[in-house]
Amino acid sequence: MFSIYKKELQSFFFTPFAYVVSALFLFMFTFVFNGGLGNLDQATYFFSFPNVFYNVIIMFIFLIPILTMRTFADERKFGTEVLLMTSPINVVQIIIGKYLANITVFIFMLAGSLFFPIYASIKGDVVESQLICAYLGFFLWGAMYIAIGQLVSSFTENSIIAAILGEIVMFVFLFVDDFAMTEFIAQYPGLQAALYAFAAQPRFAYFSQGFIRLSDIVFFVSAIIVCLVWNYISIEQRRWKRG
Amino acid sequence: MITIENLTKYYGNNRAVNNISFTINDNEILGFLGPNGAGKSTTMNMIAGFLPMTAGKVTICGNDITKEPVKAKKNLGYLPEIPPVYPDMRVREYLSFCAGLKRIPMTKKSEEIKRVMNLLKITDVKDKLIKNLSKGYKQRVGFAQALLGNPKFLILDEPTVGLDPKQVTEVRSIIKDLKKEHSVIFSSHILSEVSAVCDRVVIINKGDIKAIDTIENLEKQTGGSLILHIRVKGSRTVASNIIEMTDGVKEITKINVEGDDVYEFTVQLDGDGEAIKNKIMLELMNNGIQISEIFTEKPDLESVFVKLINSKSSKSGIEELFDEIKAENPETPDDEADSDNAEKEDNE
Numbered sequence: 001m002f003s004i005y006k007k008e009l010q011s012f013f014f015t016p017f018a019y020v021v022s023a024l025f026l027f028m029f030t031f032v033f034n035g036g037l038g039n040l041d042q043a044t045y046f047f048s049f050p051n052v053f054y055n056v057i058i059m060f061i062f063l064i065p066i067l068t069m070r071t072f073a074d075e076r077k078f079g080t081e082v083l084l085m086t087s088p089i090n091v092v093q094i095i096i097g098k099y100l101a102n103i104t105v106f107i108f109m110l111a112g113s114l115f116f117p118i119y120a121s122i123k124g125d126v127v128e129s130q131l132i133c134a135y136l137g138f139f140l141w142g143a144m145y146i147a148i149g150q151l152v153s154s155f156t157e158n159s160i161i162a163a164i165l166g167e168i169v170m171f172v173f174l175f176v177d178d179f180a181m182t183e184f185i186a187q188y189p190g191l192q193a194a195l196y197a198f199a200a201q202p203r204f205a206y207f208s209q210g211f212i213r214l215s216d217i218v219f220f221v222s223a224i225i226v227c228l229v230w231n232y233i234s235i236e237q238r239r240w241k242r243g
Numbered sequence: 244m245i246t247i248e249n250l251t252k253y254y255g256n257n258r259a260v261n262n263i264s265f266t267i268n269d270n271e272i273l274g275f276l277g278p279n280g281a282g283k284s285t286t287m288n289m290i291a292g293f294l295p296m297t298a299g300k301v302t303i304c305g306n307d308i309t310k311e312p313v314k315a316k317k318n319l320g321y322l323p324e325i326p327p328v329y330p331d332m333r334v335r336e337y338l339s340f341c342a343g344l345k346r347i348p349m350t351k352k353s354e355e356i357k358r359v360m361n362l363l364k365i366t367d368v369k370d371k372l373i374k375n376l377s378k379g380y381k382q383r384v385g386f387a388q389a390l391l392g393n394p395k396f397l398i399l400d401e402p403t404v405g406l407d408p409k410q411v412t413e414v415r416s417i418i419k420d421l422k423k424e425h426s427v428i429f430s431s432h433i434l435s436e437v438s439a440v441c442d443r444v445v446i447i448n449k450g451d452i453k454a455i456d457t458i459e460n461l462e463k464q465t466g467g468s469l470i471l472h473i474r475v476k477g478s479r480t481v482a483s484n485i486i487e488m489t490d491g492v493k494e495i496t497k498i499n500v501e502g503d504d505v506y507e508f509t510v511q512l513d514g515d516g517e518a519i520k521n522k523i524m525l526e527l528m529n530n531g532i533q534i535s536e537i538f539t540e541k542p543d544l545e546s547v548f549v550k551l552i553n554s555k556s557s558k559s560g561i562e563e564l565f566d567e568i569k570a571e572n573p574e575t576p577d578d579e580a581d582s583d584n585a586e587k588e589d590n591e
Binding site: 002003004006007010011015078079080081082083084085086087088089090239240 | 288291292293294295312313314316317319321323325326327328329330331332336340341343344345346388
């Protein structure tokens with residue numbers, strides 16, 4: 001497992017990949033942050049970091065798939081899947097090794113964004129409880145999206161298709177609560193409740209207000225577990241169906 | 244020892260491998276021979292534990308590959324048809340990653356990598372990106388990966404495809420050397436390669452095993468009859484009449500037109516080759532036909548191979564074999580065998 005993790009990290013950090021993705025993330029973060037600062041006088045609510053995160057999460061839809069699209073698609077494309085499958089390690093180790101490597105790059109990305117709150121806390125006041133909770137929520141949301149992206153990547157050997165599929169799924173996850181709130185869905189309260197249960201945004205809202213609720217953590221963690229287990233099934237299933 | 248029992252693989256409704264069984268003994272090189280699409284790669288993928296089998300069992304040193312995959316795979320080095328290399332890695336980095344996958348302890352890692360790099364002569368490219376290497380070097384890097392950790396069994400799927408003649412001889416001699424410590428299963432569709440390297444051969448076609456035997460035994464199967472080649476200048480009818488009338492001639496299998504009134508006959512003999520040769524020579528000269536070349540040779544393994552592969556067909560005899568080889572009509576039932584033969588001729 002460690003060797004897979006190490007190899008994945010090498011492929012991110014020995015190439016410009018991790019740096020380009022992180023730079024893109026920081027660019028978006030800065031853009032939103034500065035936008036928020038610029039509109040300070042018109043802001044309905046007070047300006048806060050959780051608000052910035054809210055806006056940045058939409059960018060996740062484009063960023064995370066870029067990070068995860070190659071995870072399994074490239075292994076298939078280059079035929080190196082055979083190497084992994086015929087080595088004395090099992091598929092679970094492969095999946096976890098790769099997942100941890102993706103998470104590490106994500107943490108690297110997040111670490112760059114710490115510059116803003118640190119700078120802000122030197123020059124002004126930051127609500128620390130909100131900030132820490134927002135970061136935790138942000139991390140969990142990203143971790144869930146990475147699990148989704150990794151799962152989608154195991155469906156295809158074309159990394160571009162993997163990225164686009166991932167974007168669609170993440171888009172649905174982001175806006176499912178808006179959809180659930182439409183009048184059409186409101187006619188069917190059962191369906192509305194079911195759809196709403198899948199919504200990540202309201203759960204992030206609690207984090208951004210400084211709440212850590214067990215149910216929210218359970219939501220994200222269970223989503224991650226479901227995706228990784230599905231990832232395992234999808235890889236094994238393809239081996240059986242191959243041909 | 245690797246035991247393969249009743250291995251079967253279906254792709255949907257297509258049967259790729261049909262109920263095959265054989266064993267690989269210790270310190271043995273087993274050739275796995277068959278035309279393209281015979282099921283060689285599928286079988287090897289199943290032995291290596293990459294593809295699950297539809298039915299059957301593969302046991303490596305007593306460990307079932309499906310039930311105890313990790314234990315079984317520890318004794319296995321596998322070089323698939325396409326070398327499983329990461330284009331964006333450097334050779335040394337890649338081998339170090341593979342050593343990690345194979346759980347080689349940290350302390351022995353660099354020593355082990357050095358050993359395989361020396362063996363495959365890739366030390367001078369160790370800092371190059373794999374994507375910049377030529378096909379032959381990529382193949383060798385893949386081969387080096389299979390040798391890491393000194394596994395007891397090596398499965399090599401067409402290791403010499405795409406290499407230049409010098410590299411082919413090098414790889415063959417490496418495989419021969421490996422016999423001292425390893426057992427090797429080695430697939431190829433090139434017969435000369437298998438006969439040069441292997442102790443035993445498994446011949447497979449369309450998923451069925453056609454023969455499992457040593458090279459010597461397979462050669463014996465041709466019946467020990469000799470083949471005579473004669474190049475003559477003169478009348479074709481007269482010459483072929485004389486040859487056919489001579490005692491001990493089984494049949495004329497081929498007549499090649501080489502030029503104006505120059506023909507090359509391929510004749511299958513039955514009995515004492517030298518005496519028949521002299522008799523034919525004398526008769527031909529008496530009839531005013533010039534002989535520019537005459538020699539006898541043992542039938543090669545190639546014909547055994549072709550015979551075994553086509554053994555299902557009702558027509559028998561060497562005539563049909565050459566028909567198949569030379570077939571120009573697209574109605575030939577066995578396209579794969581044909582393309583394979585064409586390749587073999589190229590190699591000669």
